[in-house]
Amino acid sequence: MALSRREFLKASAAAVAFAAAGASVLNPKVSEAGDAGIKWGKAPCRFCGTGCGVLVGVKGGKIVATKGDPAAPVNRGLNCIKGYFLSKVLYGKDRLTKPLIRKGDKMVEASWDEAMTLIASKFKESIAKHGPDSVAMYGSGQWTVFEGYAALKLFKGGIGTNNIEPNARLCMASAVTGFMTTFASDEPMGCYDDLDLGDTYFLWGANMAECHPVLFSRMIDNRLKNPDVRIIDFGTRRTRTSQMADQYVRFNPQTDLALLNAIAHVIIKEKLYDEKFIKKHVVFKKGKENIGYGLEDKFKFTDDPKPISFDDYKKFLEKYTPEYASKLSGVPAAKIVELARLYADKKRKVNSLWTMGFNQHVRGTWVNNLVYNVHLLTGKISRPGENPMSLTGQPSACGTAREVGTFTHRLPADMVVTNPEHRAKAAEIWGIDVKRIPDKPTYNATEMFRALDRGDIKVLWSQVTNPFQSLPHLNRYRKGARKGDGRFVIVSDIYPTKSTEVADVILPSASWVEKEGFFGNAERRGQQWFKMVDAPGEAKSDLWQTMELARRLGHGNLFPYKYAEKEIFEEYRKFTVGGKDLAPYEAYVKARGLRWPVVNGKETLWRYAEGHDPYVKAGEGVKFYKNKKDDGRAVIWARPYEPAAESPDKQYPFWLCTGRVLEHWHTGTMTGRVPEIKRAYPAAVCEMHPDDAKRMGIKNLQKVKITSRRGTIILPVDLNGRGKAEKGNIFVAFFDETKLINELCIDAYCPISGEPDYKKCAVKVEKA
Amino acid sequence: MDSSTKHSGITRRRFLKDGVLLPLALAAAGGGVSTLFLRRADARGFYLRPPGALEEGNFLAACIKCGKCAQACPYNSIRMSGAEAGVAIGTPHIIARETPCYLCPDLPCAKACPSGALDRKLEDVEKVRMGTAVIVDRENCLSLRGLRCEVCYRQCPLIDKAITILPRHNQRTGVHSIMEPVIHHDKCVGCGICENACVRDKPVIVVMKSPPEQKDYYEF
Numbered sequence: 001m002a003l004s005r006r007e008f009l010k011a012s013a014a015a016v017a018f019a020a021a022g023a024s025v026l027n028p029k030v031s032e033a034g035d036a037g038i039k040w041g042k043a044p045c046r047f048c049g050t051g052c053g054v055l056v057g058v059k060g061g062k063i064v065a066t067k068g069d070p071a072a073p074v075n076r077g078l079n080c081i082k083g084y085f086l087s088k089v090l091y092g093k094d095r096l097t098k099p100l101i102r103k104g105d106k107m108v109e110a111s112w113d114e115a116m117t118l119i120a121s122k123f124k125e126s127i128a129k130h131g132p133d134s135v136a137m138y139g140s141g142q143w144t145v146f147e148g149y150a151a152l153k154l155f156k157g158g159i160g161t162n163n164i165e166p167n168a169r170l171c172m173a174s175a176v177t178g179f180m181t182t183f184a185s186d187e188p189m190g191c192y193d194d195l196d197l198g199d200t201y202f203l204w205g206a207n208m209a210e211c212h213p214v215l216f217s218r219m220i221d222n223r224l225k226n227p228d229v230r231i232i233d234f235g236t237r238r239t240r241t242s243q244m245a246d247q248y249v250r251f252n253p254q255t256d257l258a259l260l261n262a263i264a265h266v267i268i269k270e271k272l273y274d275e276k277f278i279k280k281h282v283v284f285k286k287g288k289e290n291i292g293y294g295l296e297d298k299f300k301f302t303d304d305p306k307p308i309s310f311d312d313y314k315k316f317l318e319k320y321t322p323e324y325a326s327k328l329s330g331v332p333a334a335k336i337v338e339l340a341r342l343y344a345d346k347k348r349k350v351n352s353l354w355t356m357g358f359n360q361h362v363r364g365t366w367v368n369n370l371v372y373n374v375h376l377l378t379g380k381i382s383r384p385g386e387n388p389m390s391l392t393g394q395p396s397a398c399g400t401a402r403e404v405g406t407f408t409h410r411l412p413a414d415m416v417v418t419n420p421e422h423r424a425k426a427a428e429i430w431g432i433d434v435k436r437i438p439d440k441p442t443y444n445a446t447e448m449f450r451a452l453d454r455g456d457i458k459v460l461w462s463q464v465t466n467p468f469q470s471l472p473h474l475n476r477y478r479k480g481a482r483k484g485d486g487r488f489v490i491v492s493d494i495y496p497t498k499s500t501e502v503a504d505v506i507l508p509s510a511s512w513v514e515k516e517g518f519f520g521n522a523e524r525r526g527q528q529w530f531k532m533v534d535a536p537g538e539a540k541s542d543l544w545q546t547m548e549l550a551r552r553l554g555h556g557n558l559f560p561y562k563y564a565e566k567e568i569f570e571e572y573r574k575f576t577v578g579g580k581d582l583a584p585y586e587a588y589v590k591a592r593g594l595r596w597p598v599v600n601g602k603e604t605l606w607r608y609a610e611g612h613d614p615y616v617k618a619g620e621g622v623k624f625y626k627n628k629k630d631d632g633r634a635v636i637w638a639r640p641y642e643p644a645a646e647s648p649d650k651q652y653p654f655w656l657c658t659g660r661v662l663e664h665w666h667t668g669t670m671t672g673r674v675p676e677i678k679r680a681y682p683a684a685v686c687e688m689h690p691d692d693a694k695r696m697g698i699k700n701l702q703k704v705k706i707t708s709r710r711g712t713i714i715l716p717v718d719l720n721g722r723g724k725a726e727k728g729n730i731f732v733a734f735f736d737e738t739k740l741i742n743e744l745c746i747d748a749y750c751p752i753s754g755e756p757d758y759k760k761c762a763v764k765v766e767k768a
Numbered sequence: 769m770d771s772s773t774k775h776s777g778i779t780r781r782r783f784l785k786d787g788v789l790l791p792l793a794l795a796a797a798g799g800g801v802s803t804l805f806l807r808r809a810d811a812r813g814f815y816l817r818p819p820g821a822l823e824e825g826n827f828l829a830a831c832i833k834c835g836k837c838a839q840a841c842p843y844n845s846i847r848m849s850g851a852e853a854g855v856a857i858g859t860p861h862i863i864a865r866e867t868p869c870y871l872c873p874d875l876p877c878a879k880a881c882p883s884g885a886l887d888r889k890l891e892d893v894e895k896v897r898m899g900t901a902v903i904v905d906r907e908n909c910l911s912l913r914g915l916r917c918e919v920c921y922r923q924c925p926l927i928d929k930a931i932t933i934l935p936r937h938n939q940r941t942g943v944h945s946i947m948e949p950v951i952h953h954d955k956c957v958g959c960g961i962c963e964n965a966c967v968r969d970k971p972v973i974v975v976m977k978s979p980p981e982q983k984d985y986y987e988f
Contacts, residue, residue, distance in 0.1 A: 221938065
């Protein structure tokens with residue numbers, strides 16, 4: 001901290017006084033905070049999908065302090081340790097400040113004009129020679145809404161390719177396809193208020209204590225106030241969340257599919273379901289089975305949903321007895337029955353919460369469907385305090401990747417390129433010929449990098465993400481990027497990363513409050529902020545970079561803006577009217593975020609619920625009105641258990657699971673540059689069960705060699721750390737750029753969502 | 769780091785003036801002069817000794833200052849004291865904020881001790897008693913202010929034993945819980961990993977001399 005504690009406190013007091021007096025902390029230009037000379041402005045935190053509000057203190061053109069925003073409903077002035085150090089994440093010593101162009105093995109400083117001229121020429125050349133599908137944009141759930149929208153518009157409406165994907169494909173895609181297949185509308189019906197109002201919380205594959213820290217403390221506080229609150233943690237690894245839960249239910253990887261079907265089985269067998277709710281609000285469907293794993297290049301899958309009856313569904317579930325699920329999962333049959341009854345208990349307000357354990361799953365869409373099944377059977381949905389809630393990883397995975405639709409198959413506001421009406425609507429708003437928008441999706445994220453490796457994609461631009469550390473089966477894609485033969489990789493970032501290592505051009509970006517922005521969090525809350533400081537050196541926003549390429553490619557007419565951020569937002573908003581309904585830009589300038597749909601100035605806490613959702617008519621109670629195809633009903637899916645893409649065997653006897661820790665954000669490029677965080681958690685370790693270690697003669701902290709069919713890594717073992725691996729399992733966090741665990745991961749993905757499974761592959765462990 | 773830099777400047781001047789101790793100090797510090805002054809020994813009247821060390825008085829009597837424990841430490845956690853240590857000059861100690869004791873399961877430092885100043889028979893790292901962690905500055909502890917920090921807890925090698933989390937209602941926000949790290953003196957080994965990991969400029973959790981055992985018959 002550059003400030004003394006006294007100065008800091010004084011400044012904080014001043015900011016609170018400003019807020020109390022109704023003075024604006026929204027725009028830092030107008031909120032001089034007394035004698036400390038610090039100007040405070042509001043912004044959402046740069047890190048996870050929780051969307052905590054912070055106040056950013058600026059002095060002398062630099063961020064000198066941040067603090068949790070007491071007026072922000074999400075966090076009420078709190079933060080986690082990443083949020084606490086926000087003021088330092090932008091000020092690492094090696095911040096990129098000038099465009100760099102590869103000359104042989106060296107990266108040489110260049111002017112923006114040189115860099116953009118080169119990039120534009122590569123785009124033009126590749127498009128002329130190989131067509132528009134030879135160029136691609138790989139973006140991020142950390143893009144602002146404006147950045148994602150501009151990239152989408154340029155690629156789909158200008159260049160004429162669907163080669164645009166976000167890193168959110170690696171974290172949220174299964175949640176999206178889960179929502180779309182069950183409700184025909186993306187994003188949760190509930191909101192964070194459910195953490196205060198419910199009394200039963202089932203966590204599935206979510207280490208909320210570390211990955212949604214502020215929300216976790218909210219759920220725990222609910223239990224402190226109400227001793228009846230029960231928190232049940234289903235997991236394959238004992239985490240800090242398990243430690244604080246009332247019950248930890250350990251299951252074998254991949255068997256969540258069987259467990260959820262067994263829970264439904266018990267609910268049906270014991271007639272614990274809500275017959276009236278099912279009759280009124282639910283239809284039943286069955287899709288394809290044995291759907292594959294996306295391991296081969298150009299893998300394609302199309303589901304073939306068939307309507308079935310409730311009786312057919314019951315028949316389908318017959319096999320999933322608690323005993324059968326117990327054999328697969330290792331969870332005692334009696335426990336499954338007990339928890340099914342708890343799920344269905346009419347006196348209880350039941351919530352399910354999940355994150356990457358569900359989404360990064362070769363049957364990610366299915367397992368999302370299956371958890372909705374349980375809520376739909378019991379009618380515990382779209383009510384205050386009881387909802388299934390998909391927790392989001394990134395600050396704008398919802399706002400940008402999902403709502404703007406920066407996926408190959410999507411257009412803004414849940415629309416898709418394959419639907420001619422959707423293309424027509426987009427073309428109309430964009431003022432272009434509808435024929436410009438190609439009607440076929442091209443590559444999901446994994447396939448995009450496979451295409452680069454094969455040479456089908458020649459030019460790839462990555463913004464606000466670090467794919468060459470975060471992709472599974474990393475070796476292939478790192479090598480692919482440097483194969484030459486016309487391949488050209490552009491990376492926009494704020495620091496040197498594992499991705500800038502393989503880039504032909506590195507562009508220095510502005511980050512967070514160095515530009516105006518807008519994020520959307522996991523509870524549908526859109527949050528706006530203003531630019532508060534200049535980016536260092538010649539760094540520029542990704543929005544500027546994209547629009548500059550557009551201009552140089554002759555698509556400048558798509559971006560005729562004077563105040564680009566606001567005008568883009570208002571243009572994008574047209575897509576949302578009558579559905580996702582974002583509010584006018586000015587409303588977000590004033591508010592600490594608003595949850596869509598915002599109709600007549602009123603935000604929506606619970607979707608599909610009468611009295612809360614403006615689209616549900618009086619007397620309807622609950623209406624899943626987005627699913628017009630099924631007459632406003634949600635879908636219960638008959639989805640079977642199918643094994644993982646790769647399971648342990650004699651040669652590779654351990655499951656490898658990867659994930660995050662509280663201290664570090666994703667690939668650690670920002671948090672790793674905060675000395676305090678780096679000291680607190682300096683390097684990756686391999687969590688292992690003490691019995692496995694003992695059997696192999698491995699002692700705590702000793703180095704082990706972990707090998708999969710794709711790569712090898714050496715790490716010290718941690719037998720008694722914050723996360724405790726179960727027998728036959730190991731866990732490694734992926735933030736450490738010196739230990740690329742993703743080299744070991746398998747690039748198998750859910751055929752429906754295209755999301756890779758980072759949680760399950762087979763490895764062997766030896767003394768190093 | 770400002771204050772320690774200043775401190776080392778003053779001390780260094782004085783110690784150069786004193787002169788007589790110079791050869792000794794150089795020999796002991798092996799060139800790492802800067803490390804001598806990172807933590808004043810007298811700040812807490814306490815040196816963090818390597819695992820298995822006898823009670824301070826007996827330790828000083830037994831230690832022959834051979835440096836074998838420091839050589840055995842794979843993390844270079846153990847340093848030999850310099851001039852500022854007075855009578856303890858040349859004895860091994862750990863500056864937790866710089867490099868704590870990582871509790872090697874086979875305790876190579878204690879095994880290397882030829883004099884018995886460190887207990888060679890010590891086998892179980894959980895039985896080590898170098899000192900006890902104490903939150904010395906509650907007001908500056910981020911966890912106690914309701915932030916989700918708890919780095920000391922999550923990095924504790926005896927997590928859920930030496931440090932546990934006690935959640936309590938945060939009255940200021942009304943809907944969150946304060947996750948209070950609670951240290952259990954009967955389990956804490958004093959390795960200093962928490963002191964090392966604390967994210968504040970001045971660590972709010974530090975290892976101190978273990979308080980004497982005080983027996984009574986209340987059981988909770």
